[in-house]
Amino acid sequence: MSNTLNIPTMEEMAAKGQEPEILFWVGCAGSFDDRYKRVTVAFIKILNAVGVNFAVLGPEETCTGDPARRAGNEFLFQMQAVSNIEVLNAYKIKKIVTACPHCFNTIKNEYPALGGNYEVIHHSQFLQQLIDSGKIKVKDGGEFKGKKITFHDSCYLGRANDIYEAPRKVLEKLDADLVEMKNCKKNGLCCGAGGAQMFKDAEKGSKEINIKRTEEALSTGAKIIASGCPFCMTMLSDGVKNKERENEVKVLDLAELIATANGL
Amino acid sequence: MEQFLQIFQQLCFGCLLIAAGILIYNRVKFIRRNILLGKPEDRNDQPGKRFKTMAMMALGQKQMFDRPFAGFMHFTIYIGFLLINLEVLEIVLDGLFGTHRLFYSFLGGLYPFLIHFFELLALGVVFACAVFILRRNSKLVPRFQKPEMKGWPALDGNIILIWEIVLMFALFTMNATDSILQTRGDESPFVAAHYPEAGKFAISQIFIPIYEGLSAKTLIYVERFSWWIHIIGIFSFAIYITYSKHLHIALAFPNTYFSDLKAKGEMNNMESVTNEVKIMLGMTNGNEGGLPVEDTVGTFGAKDVTDLTWKNLLDAYSCTECGRCTSVCPANQTGKKLSPRKIMMDTRDRLEEVGQGIDDNGKDYDDGKSLYGDYTTKEELMACTTCNACVEACPININPLDIILQQRRFIAMEESSTPAAWNAMFSNIENNAAPWAFPPTDRFKWADELKNKGEE
Incomplete structure (x- = not known):
């Protein structure tokens, strides 16, 4: 396969008038943690190899607010959630995949109450779907x-x-x-x-x-x-x-x- | 004389029934009022799914069998309790009408069969209760030896088990002496008329030799005495459980019906906060769509039981302190102070205290105490990993986690006393949009690194 991996951002896609099939929500650990960045890269490699039409938010992504909410800081959680939802809705995101169960849970279960309704799947489910459909062998x-x-x-x-x-x-x-x-x-x-x-x-x-x-x-x-x-x-x-x-x-x-x- | 005794017994029984009824009614009213001190929350959606949950969890005790031995023993007591109540119905009717074994005349040949069956169940109950007493008081099951179980909770558990054994032995004695009396019709016309020949019964016949030597008159006293012990025992048991952890035998049903049907990972959205957040972000001026202003005022999170929802409070009254939650809690397993069972016990104890305060001093009474601070501590609440193991383990779908998190909200938003490390995490999210102190401009650096590596 080619050495250059395709990592399109929503901003780039929107500029070209394109819509991705799925948004890969990288999460803070996937973006900043040296160990988990390797997981992000592994997942990006799979997405590229299978030829999934995806995008990431890149610099526009921010913390979902999960740790703030669990620590009791509902204000901070909702500030994060409401601004993330604004971004996601502006890009008309319909489907999201993430490699973080905390991001997964928050966006899937908790964003709807604040106006964010998306089909959210965890990367384990996404990988299973790729296996089931024969795209990963x-x-x-x-x-x-x-x-x-x-x-x-x-x-x-x-x-x-x-x-x-x-x-x-x-x-x-x-x-x-x-x-x-x-x-x-x-x-x-x-x-x-x-x-x-x-x-x-x-x-x-x-x-x-x-x-x-x-x-x-x-x-x-x-x-x-x-x-x-x-x-x-x-x-x-x-x-x-x-x-x-x-x-x-x-x-x-x-x-x-x-x-x-x-x-x- | 026998006629007079009969009427006197009927009168005594009637008074007893009414007195027990009044006492239970008052307790039920008190508990109901206390539960409704909680904040409103709609749990009336999806009735079909709710009935199914109740049928599986309360009626079918599905979750109890996650631990097969205790599950089977508990099921024995449960079935015994449920079915022997049919006999209690007969006893109550007999007591009121001065009859004896009223159902015998209706059921005929089926009647002895039923009593055989009940006696076998009663034996099962005695056996299971004995095993439970041993388990509870030995070191075999660590969850019964936790600090929150010392004193009254341990005694409460033993009282109930011993009580159930005594009730079953009263039943055996009553049936054994009854069986003997059935054959003593020649000694008195009253005996001949009063004790229909239902025969000997499966288990109580073992006790016949003990009483066989007694005269018919003495036998009547023993039989009556056991009958009264049995029924007084049942009435007082019914009153007692309203003061005890044992209330789960009734509340398991509504508690599972009103279960949280959402994904366990979802925390409730605080509408009052949403309104303020939208104002802060300039998305609304606060007048449109949002909640009326008076609803947004109040405590953020829970300091006291009245800040919790009615379902949290129903959970607290439904808890029978089995401790399955605590035994699976990762914090508790690694020696931290947190015990989800204690959170439930604290909530109930505090609620009883608040309810009593209102009864004694009027509805606006404030004793200056609260759930958080006087019962639960920050150290306990901070140790929770929100892993939902306690919620998953509860056989009747109690949610200790929700009560923990609502108190964390109070600590974070009202008291502003979260640990320093969390405050740092908060400001990282505010300033860097990530819980760690990385500059937001570095968020997409992983892609640059990857692209550079690809180009090399």
């Missing part, structure tokens, strides 16, 4: 064939929105040895970062939540911990480092797994 499972992988359910994808199957369907495509943790799906244990905990230290306790969850993941014997959330990615990567297992156990996003398996 993984030859013999690619390099993850037979490898032990465990999937960590993000709370905002799982319990918050009842999405448990899509990410697993994506992983099945890798022909890997998928193992479940003791607490999975609706009983999945939080990574510790939700509800704005990402942005402050935990209260006094006997243990950090991410360490507990990492222990559960490591006890499966999996060499890859798959996730679909930037906060979970950070928390579990820190957990693996804390256990000094980072050389043998990788925390990878679904998009990275699919992109790598396809040699992208």
Whole structure:
């Protein structure tokens, strides 16, 4: 494939009078966090390879307001939400895909009350659709064939929105040895970062939540911990480092797994 | 003499029934009034889905079976309780009309079969209650040993279980002595006329040898005594539960009917804030479309129970303190102070206190106390990861998370006392449009980096 990846912004598209099929909402972690930028890139590579007509907001994107709302600051949340909705509505966005379950939940469930109505899907669902429609093919499972992988359910994808199957369907495509943790799906244990905990230290306790969850993941014997959330990615990567297992156990996003398996 | 005793019993029973009725009615009125102290919220949409939720969760106890052992034991007590009530109906009618085993004359051969069945259920209830007492008081189930369970909550749980066992034994004694009396018609015409030959019953026949040596007269006393213990026990149990965590046996039904049907991840939009935000952004002058001004005044978030919605308060009265929420809470599992069950218990205890204050001192009474501060603490509320595990775990769809988040709103917007790290996050969002301190101009840098790499 060509080395130059196409990353059109809404502004550019609108200037040319074009409308994308889908908007890729990158999110703050996907834009600023060095680790999660790699997930953004992996997803962009997939979008390019499949030839999806997409766009990003680029510099016009701002925080959805999720952490502010969960921290109790409803004013700040609504300021963010209302201005984001203004931008999205001005571009007549109909469909949004995002690799962040927090952005996903907020735009899907909370923007409608403020006048933002879009079809919103998480990138795990989008990848599943691409697999189902045969647009993504993984030859013999690619390099993850037979490898032990465990999937960590993000709370905002799982319990918050009842999405448990899509990410697993994506992983099945890798022909890997998928193992479940003791607490999975609706009983999945939080990574510790939700509800704005990402942005402050935990209260006094006997243990950090991410360490507990990492222990559960490591006890499966999996060499890859798959996730679909930037906060979970950070928390579990820190957990693996804390256990000094980072050389043998990788925390990878679904998009990275699919992109790598396809040699992208 | 027997005639007189009979009428005296009927009178006593009638008075007892009325007294119990009045006491229960007053408690129900008090609880209903307290729940309605909460803010309005419409939960009357989608009746079909609501009925289905209630049928699955309350009637069918679907979620209880997530933990199969406790689920099965609980189901035994539930079915026993539900069906044995048919017999309570007979007892009440017998009590009022001075009859004995009234339904026998209607049901004939089916009657002994039903009593056999009830006795088997009663045995199941005794067994399950005994197991629950052991579980509750051993170290086997950590959720029963949490700090919020010390004292009255632990005692409350034991009282109910012991009470249920006593009720079942009264039933067995009553049936055993009754079975003996059926064969003692020759000792008195009253006995012959009063105790129809329904036969011996599945479980109570085990107790027959204990009483067989007694005279018919003594047997009548034992039978009557058990009958009274059983029915007084049931009436007082009905009153007791209105003061107890055990109220879930009634409120599980409305509570699941009025469940939150939205996606669990969705937080309620605060209309009052929307209005102000739109004014700030110059999108409206505040007169069009928005809420009337008086609705926008008031507390942002919840400081006290009256700031919560009526559904939050119904949740609190419905909670039976099983602690499944707390046992799955990531904060609680890692030793933080937060316990979703305690949040529910705090809400209920505070609401009872507010209700009592109003009854004693009038409806505008303010005792200067509040849910947040006097019951819940900032340390607890700040520890929540909003993971929804507690909401998912509750067998009757109680939502502790909503109460936690409404108090966080108070802390952030009224008290302005969120942790410094969160204040920094707030100002990052305000100034940089991201929760981290990156300049907004760097937001699209990842694409530039990628393009540069591609061109190299």
